[in-house]
Amino acid sequence: MDADLIVLVLFAAIKTGTPLLLIALGEVICEKSGILNLGQEGMMLMGAVVGFIAAYSTGNAGFGVLAAMLMGSFMSLIFGVLVLHLGANQVATGLALTIFGTGLSAFIGSDFVGHTVQGFQPIAIPLLSKIPYLGEILFNHDILVYLSFVLAVIIAYVANKTRIGLVLKAVGENPHAANAIGIKVLRVRYLAIMFGGAMTGLAGSYMSLVYTPMWAENMTAGRGWIALALVVFASWRVGRIMLGAYLFGFASIMHLVLQGLGVDISSNLLAMMPYVATVIVMVIISADQFKEKLLAPRSLGKPFDPRHMA
Amino acid sequence: MAETLKKRHLIPRIELANITKQYPGCLANDNVSLTLMPGEIHALLGENGAGKSTLVKTIYGVVAPDSGDIIWDGKAVEIKSPSIARDLGIGMVFQHFSLFETLTVSQNIELCLSKKQLIAIGDLAKKITELSKEYGLDVNPNRYVHSLSIGERQRVEIMRCLVQSVKLLILDEPTSVLTPQEVSGLFEVLRTLAKEGCSILFISHKLHEVTEICQQATILRGGKVVDTCEPSKETPASIAKMMVGDLAEQDAGYSKKVGTHTVFEAKSLTLPAKHPFGTSLKNINFDLKAGEILGIAGVAGNGQDELMAIISGEDDRNVNNTLTFLSQSIGNLSAGGRRKLGMAYVPEERLGRGAVPDMSLTENTLLTHSEGFVKNGLVQWQSLKNYANTLISHYKIKCHGEFSEAKSLSGGNLQKFIMGREIGQNPKVLICAHPTWGVDVGAALAIHQALLELRDQGAAILLVSEDIDELFLLADRMGAVCDGYLSPVIKTEDATIDQIGQWMAGTFIDTSSQHPEEAIA
Numbered sequence: 001m002d003a004d005l006i007v008l009v010l011f012a013a014i015k016t017g018t019p020l021l022l023i024a025l026g027e028v029i030c031e032k033s034g035i036l037n038l039g040q041e042g043m044m045l046m047g048a049v050v051g052f053i054a055a056y057s058t059g060n061a062g063f064g065v066l067a068a069m070l071m072g073s074f075m076s077l078i079f080g081v082l083v084l085h086l087g088a089n090q091v092a093t094g095l096a097l098t099i100f101g102t103g104l105s106a107f108i109g110s111d112f113v114g115h116t117v118q119g120f121q122p123i124a125i126p127l128l129s130k131i132p133y134l135g136e137i138l139f140n141h142d143i144l145v146y147l148s149f150v151l152a153v154i155i156a157y158v159a160n161k162t163r164i165g166l167v168l169k170a171v172g173e174n175p176h177a178a179n180a181i182g183i184k185v186l187r188v189r190y191l192a193i194m195f196g197g198a199m200t201g202l203a204g205s206y207m208s209l210v211y212t213p214m215w216a217e218n219m220t221a222g223r224g225w226i227a228l229a230l231v232v233f234a235s236w237r238v239g240r241i242m243l244g245a246y247l248f249g250f251a252s253i254m255h256l257v258l259q260g261l262g263v264d265i266s267s268n269l270l271a272m273m274p275y276v277a278t279v280i281v282m283v284i285i286s287a288d289q290f291k292e293k294l295l296a297p298r299s300l301g302k303p304f305d306p307r308h309m310a
Numbered sequence: 311m312a313e314t315l316k317k318r319h320l321i322p323r324i325e326l327a328n329i330t331k332q333y334p335g336c337l338a339n340d341n342v343s344l345t346l347m348p349g350e351i352h353a354l355l356g357e358n359g360a361g362k363s364t365l366v367k368t369i370y371g372v373v374a375p376d377s378g379d380i381i382w383d384g385k386a387v388e389i390k391s392p393s394i395a396r397d398l399g400i401g402m403v404f405q406h407f408s409l410f411e412t413l414t415v416s417q418n419i420e421l422c423l424s425k426k427q428l429i430a431i432g433d434l435a436k437k438i439t440e441l442s443k444e445y446g447l448d449v450n451p452n453r454y455v456h457s458l459s460i461g462e463r464q465r466v467e468i469m470r471c472l473v474q475s476v477k478l479l480i481l482d483e484p485t486s487v488l489t490p491q492e493v494s495g496l497f498e499v500l501r502t503l504a505k506e507g508c509s510i511l512f513i514s515h516k517l518h519e520v521t522e523i524c525q526q527a528t529i530l531r532g533g534k535v536v537d538t539c540e541p542s543k544e545t546p547a548s549i550a551k552m553m554v555g556d557l558a559e560q561d562a563g564y565s566k567k568v569g570t571h572t573v574f575e576a577k578s579l580t581l582p583a584k585h586p587f588g589t590s591l592k593n594i595n596f597d598l599k600a601g602e603i604l605g606i607a608g609v610a611g612n613g614q615d616e617l618m619a620i621i622s623g624e625d626d627r628n629v630n631n632t633l634t635f636l637s638q639s640i641g642n643l644s645a646g647g648r649r650k651l652g653m654a655y656v657p658e659e660r661l662g663r664g665a666v667p668d669m670s671l672t673e674n675t676l677l678t679h680s681e682g683f684v685k686n687g688l689v690q691w692q693s694l695k696n697y698a699n700t701l702i703s704h705y706k707i708k709c710h711g712e713f714s715e716a717k718s719l720s721g722g723n724l725q726k727f728i729m730g731r732e733i734g735q736n737p738k739v740l741i742c743a744h745p746t747w748g749v750d751v752g753a754a755l756a757i758h759q760a761l762l763e764l765r766d767q768g769a770a771i772l773l774v775s776e777d778i779d780e781l782f783l784l785a786d787r788m789g790a791v792c793d794g795y796l797s798p799v800i801k802t803e804d805a806t807i808d809q810i811g812q813w814m815a816g817t818f819i820d821t822s823s824q825h826p827e828e829a830i831a
Contacts, residue, residue: 163420170410170421177408180372181422182393298412 003133009250009257010137017249018148019044019203019211019220023227024234024241025148025155026199031231032159033192034172034299035083038094040200041224042101043075047204049109052215055117055205064117065144065205072201073194075101080193083303084186090301098224106217119213120144144206151199156238168192172297175304185304200224222275229278232285235295251277321384323348323478323509324369324400329378331364338364339375340533346478346526351500351510353520353541355553356530357750362513365530366480369511370402371395383477396422401471402480409463411456418455419470427474434473441472445499460609461492468499479503480511485519489609490778490811497523516779517546529553550751564762566786566802569599573770574653574739579632581620589613591620594796596789598739598770603761604799605785606774607810613794614774615658618743621772622655623648635739649678654737656728658744660721664728667717671709672698674716675731701730705756722753729757733764740764740771746780758784778807792816 023040030037047068055064079097082088120142129139159165167188170178175185203223208215226248234240255270322345331339338361346352356362367373369380371389380387382398389395395402409418416435420428431437435451442449447465455463464484471479479500485493500510500523514520520527521541529537529552537552579594591613598604608614619625621633623645630641635651649655657663665674672691675698676683683694698712705726709719716724725745732740745761746754761784765771775781781788782802789799790813797813812818 163425166413166417166421169413173410173412174408177404177410178421180392180404180408182371182391182396183421 005257005260007133007136009253011140012253012256013246013250014137014145015141015211015249016252017245017247018145019206019223020227020230020248021148021152021242021245022203022206023200023224024230024245025151025238026196026203027227027231028234028236028238028241029155029159029168030192030196031300032168032172032236032297033189034175034297034302034304035189035193036090036094036301037076037079037097037193037196038091038228039075039079039097039101040094040228041220041222042098042105043072043197043200044101044204044207044220044224045105045218046075046101047072047201048208048219049105049112049204049215051201051205052109052117052208053112055119055209056112056115059118061117061119061209064209065202068201068205068208069198070201072199072204073197076193076197076200077190079197080190084189084193084305087303087305090303102218109215109217112215113217114214116214117209119209142210144202144210147202152238152242159238169297172299175299175302179304189304203227226275226278229282233278233281235285236297237295248277322346322381323350323383325381326365326369327379327381329365329368329375329380331361331368331373331375333364337533339368339378342378342530342533342535344528344535346509346511348477348507348509349504350526351504351512351524353524353527354511354513354530355517355520355527355549357553357752360530360553361533362530363482364533366402366482366511366513369395369478370400370480393424396474397424399475399477400480401474401476401478402482403464403467403471403484404482409455409466412454414452414454415449415458415466415469416451418466419451419473422470423474431473437473438469441469445472445502446495447472447499460611461488461495464488464496472503476503476508478509478511480513482513484512485514485516489814490807491815492609493519517549520549521546553751564758564783567601567603567765568786569602569770570768571600572597573600573636574598574772575634576621577632577634579617579620579629581616581625581627581629583616584625589616589794591616592794594794596796596799598772600738600770601765601768602786603765603771603773603784605781605788605802606772606791606796607778607781607788608774608776608791608814610776612791612814614743614791616794617791618655618657618741618774621741622653622657624657650681652736652738654678654732654735654740656732656740656742656745658747660724660728661717665716665724668715670713670715671702671707671719671727672712674727675701678731679735697734701727701734705730705760722749725749726753726756726760729760733760736767737764737769740769741774742771743774744776745773746775746777754780778810781810782807790814790818792819795819 023044027037027040050071051064051068054067055061075097079093082093083090122140122142125139129135159168167183171183171185171188179185204220207220212219230241230244230248234244251273254273255267258265258270259267324346326342326344329339329342342361342365354362354365364373368375369389371391371394374390380389387398389398416438419438420434423431428434438449438451441447447469449462449465449469455466458466484496488496504510512524521544524541527539527541527549528535529539531553539549539552541549575597576594579591581591583590589612594617596604606614616625620629623643626644628642631639633639633641635653640648640651661667666677672695676689676694683690695712701707702709702712707719707723707727709723719727729745742761745757749757761771761773773781773785785802787799788802788805788810789797790810792814793816797818
């Protein structure tokens with residue numbers, strides 16, 4: 001295996017990991033506020049199709065991204081109303097959102113299958129991209145990848161260093177106590193859910209505008225689910241989410257690499273690598289219940305309705 | 311100067327005028343009026359459901375009253391939210407603490423402050439340390455709350471109010487979770503605060519504390535103010551009478567018994583905690599004798615929950631030879647298996663563990679009484695209903711009928727039902743956690759009598775309670791738990807409150823006697 005191939009593989013791992021990273025960054029904020037949104041896959045597909053249609057119709061990929069983010073937050077707003085206002089079960093509602101998004105995206109996208117758009121082109125960052133190896137791996141991407149780097153830093157900073165992060169953590173740990181000291185729990189949760197939706201929409205548009213600049217039914221192929229696992233894998237820490245996203249991205253392209261090297265393994269077996277990795281990581285993490293409980297938001301998935309308090 | 315000072319003292323800190331709050335099916339506050347002067351420590355008394363909590367939540371802006379006025383420092387105000395209350399200078403220490411366990415002390419305090427306040431304070435950690443020294447509240451700003459004891463957590467809550475220069479401090483049953491030594495420490499702090507002009511509104515069930523520290527008392531019953539008094543001029547008995555009306559039969563103490571033979575035994579029970587905020591049990595030894603009540607005192611969170619779970623079988627880890635029932639090892643039996651042998655269990659948590667909230671009393675009866683009421687796999691509903699009705703009438707449980715859902719009952723009535731259900735199985739061993747926690751005086755009396763009756767019939771009873779008075783009243787022998795260790799067990803006649811209080815604080819723990827493997831764990 002020569003250096004060029006390694007560079008190529010790592011470059012591709014970052015590209016493949018980016019949609020996972022975007023979703024997981026949104027979901028971690030959502031989960032820190034105590035809400036588990038399993039609708040990622042559906043929201044991502046809706047983001048992908050709406051982003052593609054908008055970019056195709058206007059000829060501007062930027063509009064596509066914007067439309068996808070709006071669509072993602074609109075989908076998550078539906079989830080928010082059901083879960084926060086009507087007290088629906090978070091798991092069931094999230095699953096419904098996924099099924100709904102999968103079906104609806106196939107329906108509205110049926111006329112656009114087979115078309116392509118002019119997506120984002122790679123931008124080599126001056127100077128940085130000239131660094132041997134590293135420059136090619138990190139600084140020769142399209143704008144959305146750079147955006148994901150910036151967002152990861154901002155989100156890590158906000159979650160760990162600011163009052164917003166403190167409020168978020170408080171709401172996710174003990175909403176009753178947060179309510180009692182005057183934090184508007186529902187407002188915080190709505191915002192967190194909608195932020196998560198926008199990030200997932202963004203990830204969807206990355207799929208249909210950058211990764212494979214076209215629309216195909218169910219094109220996200222379970223990435224929404226992997227991203228959900230990624231949040232647990234990273235034990236709700238942004239730094240680890242970034243690392244995990246690229247690791248999962250690497251696992252997804254492993255089968256291409258090995259085939260290129262002429263290793264004789266069924267591509268079907270290799271294609272399931274990221275899923276196997278997810279299962280193994282989940283098992284390892286769950287085995288240490290002690291740690292899991294300290295790290296997980298303690299009220300994750302539990303409903304809270306201030307109107308029902310005596 | 312003297313003139314303004316005098317004037318300031320004439321204006322009440324807070325005046326509640328005709329506060330009324332109607333909940334569906336319950337008039338929680340009915341024309342309640344109350345006045346607090348600066349520097350006054352005022353007790354708010356009443357049985358459960360008398361409307362105390364609703365009233366303080368109204369003051370703190372959590373509950374909006376239907377009608378009535380609040381006058382603060384001579385001006386009418388509308389307190390729409392806790393943040394408005396805090397801006398006025400009202401602080402509240404909740405009964406169930408409103409702290410965040412995964413945050414540090416100073417982060418917890420920071421969350422309660424507005425940006426303006428934070429800027430005014432500057433270095434929050436320094437301010438906390440200063441206030442700690444000033445008031446003798448020992449609080450380290452950098453520690454994580456989950457590592458603090460209950461007493462320390464309460465100090466954090468009080469600190470949270472102090473940081474905002476509080477003018478009215480509301481404490482909801484502050485002493486129910488403290489050791490006697492911690493209680494006297496708390497009272498010192500409250501007295502210092504009052505001397506500086508802070509008004510204190512103090513909710514408590516423990517009447518001797520009220521007579522000790524409060525200058526004024528307002529007594530609520532059924533949402534109405536039924537009486538006011540100066541506690542220093544009253545006795546606990548006379549105040550109790552005002553609280554419950556004429557029903558109060560102050561318990562005169564019951565006779566103590568000596569048990570006959572050992573029914574249940576725990577031998578060197580050692581068990582690591584199951585979750586990060588739990589307590590590990592360390593080498594616990596005790597026995598339960600027929601016809602005797604063993605009382606275990608302790609501040610919440612010192613291993614009581616873990617002990618109850620492993621004895622009842624709810625914690626399903628195999629502790630084979632450490633637990634014996636009539637010389638049969640039961641460490642590997644399930645909770646159901648232990649019940650079949652004749653062990654009954656009244657957990658601390660009534661809704662969710664003692665009873666299923668959405669099921670009727672009849673169905674809840676069936677849960678632990680399956681043997682007699684199931685024939686050939688079919689439930690004998692008629693006889694089950696009759697039995698549930700017998701429980702309701704025997705224990706005077708207030709409910710609509712045997713079809714009422716468990717969650718529709720008040721805490722005290724549900725507790726009477728659960729106690730009755732468990733006692734109705736004629737258990738050989740009854741394990742019972744906090745049987746009268748949050749229960750009013752009348753229901754507590756009924757529960758006490760039911761326990762003593764069961765003891766006199768020859769059952770062995772393990773009573774875990776945070777209420778020391780209750781343990782002295784009921785237990786024949788007693789000990790205390792601290793940090794997962796059990797103190798020596800002595801006869802109640804030989805025990806003093808001071809002794810038990812010290813055991814609750816862990817003075818009996820001799821670190822040198824630990825097994826080496828425990829020291830590592």
